[in-house]
Amino acid sequence: MFEKSTWIRLPRNVVVGHGVRSAVVDVVDDLHLQGRPLLVTSPTPRAVAADPVAADFRDVGVDPAIVTVEAATFDAVETVIETAETEEVSYLVGIGGGKAIDIAKMASDHLDMGFLSVPTAASHDGIVSNRGSVPDGDTRHSVAAEPPLAVVADTEILADAPWELTTAGCADIISNYTAVMDWRLAKRLKDVEYSEYAAALAEMTAEILVDNADMVRPGLEESAWVVTKALMSSGVAMSIADSSRPASGAEHLFSHKLDRLAPDAALHGHQVGVGSIMTAYLHGGDRGVWRDIRDALSSIDAPTTAGELGIDDGTVIEALTTCHEIRDRYTILGDGMNERAAREVARKTGVVG
Ligand SMILES: NC(=O)C1=CN([C@@H]2O[C@H](COP(=O)(O)OP(=O)(O)OC[C@H]3O[C@@H](n4cnc5c(N)ncnc54)[C@H](OP(=O)(O)O)[C@@H]3O)[C@@H](O)[C@H]2O)C=CC1
Numbered sequence: 575m576f577e578k579s580t581w582i583r584l585p586r587n588v589v590v591g592h593g594v595r596s597a598v599v600d601v602v603d604d605l606h607l608q609g610r611p612l613l614v615t616s617p618t619p620r621a622v623a624a625d626p627v628a629a630d631f632r633d634v635g636v637d638p639a640i641v642t643v644e645a646a647t648f649d650a651v652e653t654v655i656e657t658a659e660t661e662e663v664s665y666l667v668g669i670g671g672g673k674a675i676d677i678a679k680m681a682s683d684h685l686d687m688g689f690l691s692v693p694t695a696a697s698h699d700g701i702v703s704n705r706g707s708v709p710d711g712d713t714r715h716s717v718a719a720e721p722p723l724a725v726v727a728d729t730e731i732l733a734d735a736p737w738e739l740t741t742a743g744c745a746d747i748i749s750n751y752t753a754v755m756d757w758r759l760a761k762r763l764k765d766v767e768y769s770e771y772a773a774a775l776a777e778m779t780a781e782i783l784v785d786n787a788d789m790v791r792p793g794l795e796e797s798a799w800v801v802t803k804a805l806m807s808s809g810v811a812m813s814i815a816d817s818s819r820p821a822s823g824a825e826h827l828f829s830h831k832l833d834r835l836a837p838d839a840a841l842h843g844h845q846v847g848v849g850s851i852m853t854a855y856l857h858g859g860d861r862g863v864w865r866d867i868r869d870a871l872s873s874i875d876a877p878t879t880a881g882e883l884g885i886d887d888g889t890v891i892e893a894l895t896t897c898h899e900i901r902d903r904y905t906i907l908g909d910g911m912n913e914r915a916a917r918e919v920a921r922k923t924g925v926v927g
């Protein structure tokens with residue numbers, strides 16, 4: 575008897591374009607959401623988008639509550655849950671970068687409430703995914719979370735954000751190449767749950783972005799359009815897989831470890847990009863695709879070396895040798911690299927001097 579089943583949850587409305595921020599209230603109406611919203615944001619996105627969205631709600635006679643979070647932590651998720659209960663809200667709107675959106679989607683899951691995703695930066699592919707990513711001591715959890723009912727991505731806001739946020743989003747997408755290599759390896763060696771559709775979508779998304787790299791230029795609103803669509807496509811791959819596997823392999827373990835060893839030194843996307851150069855080398859050796867990944871990153875102004883990340887060489891080596899311990903996810907790092915091997919890959923790929 576065939577007993578397999580799957581349940582893929584995706585957004586019902588996706589609104590992307592110039593000035594669409596003001597459509598948040600219309601999207602809420604279209605979804606028949608009633609009552610008070612809680613806007614979940616972080617300091618800079620609050621000024622850029624959350625306060626204007628709050629004003630849009632007031633204009634239509636709705637009084638929103640707002641909570642500002644500083645970091646992607648379980649404590650922040652708790653604060654949002656408490657605020658939602660005290661303020662008696664009916665749904666959440668995550669407004670910001672990966673941090674604010676992740677916290678909103680995890681709090682929504684706990685509260686059993688709907689949630690809208692309003693990105694202010696094209697910096698990460700969690701915009702539509704059904705996962706939250708939270709550091710917890712020496713580990714990092716990929717938490718099942720509420721996927722957004724709708725995404726409202728205003729390309730005017732996204733294009734106005736600092737350019738490095740957009741290049742970080744591109745690098746998060748380019749890292750799909752190695753994430754998928756790791757996933758296929760884990761399927762072959764450990765028979766992990768695997769979806770060819772999700773893997774193909776994640777890879778194709780990276781390919782389309784690389785093919786259109788000449789459209790990703792500072793000051794060009796079309797760049798925000800191209801990158802945001804790729805970020806959403808990558809998030810859909812995670813939702814299809816019901817796992818972050820299509821977009822997160824060893825390069826993400828490396829980045830999560832850097833977050834621990836050198837907090838706030840560099841953006842998530844930039845760290846995974848540099849990680850991807852090295853793990854591509856581990857997969858394919860000198861004839862592999864590591865140079866293509868490095869060149870794709872460099873063509874969109876993303877960092878390709880430890881120095882460009884603002885992280886010292888020793889920290890990169892420490893991260894490479896210890897990051898396999900972060901979570902139980904089989905990758906090309908296996909049970910860990912020794913220091914000599916780590917130095918070799920980092921030097922051969924030019925990541926360290
Ligand atoms: N769930 C998932 O599937 C995924 C989750 N992630 C997670 O997302 C996070 C990374 O996302 P990222 O967006 O880089 O992180 P942040 O949300 O921390 O945003 C990065 C920086 O950009 C600032 N910012 C955001 N929007 C604007 C804007 N319009 N103008 C100026 N500054 C702005 C933020 O300000 P401020 O400090 O004020 O907030 C912050 O300093 C990580 O926690 C990562 O784990 C990443 C990929 C996938």
Ligand SMILES: O=C(CO)COP(=O)(O)O
Pocket residue numbers: 699700705706707708714715716746818819821822826827
């Ligand atoms: O960043 C992600 C995909 O780009 C997902 O994060 P995790 O590595 O925590 O699953």
Ligand SMILES: [Zn+2]
Pocket residue numbers: 698699746821822826842843846
């Ligand atoms: Zn990522």
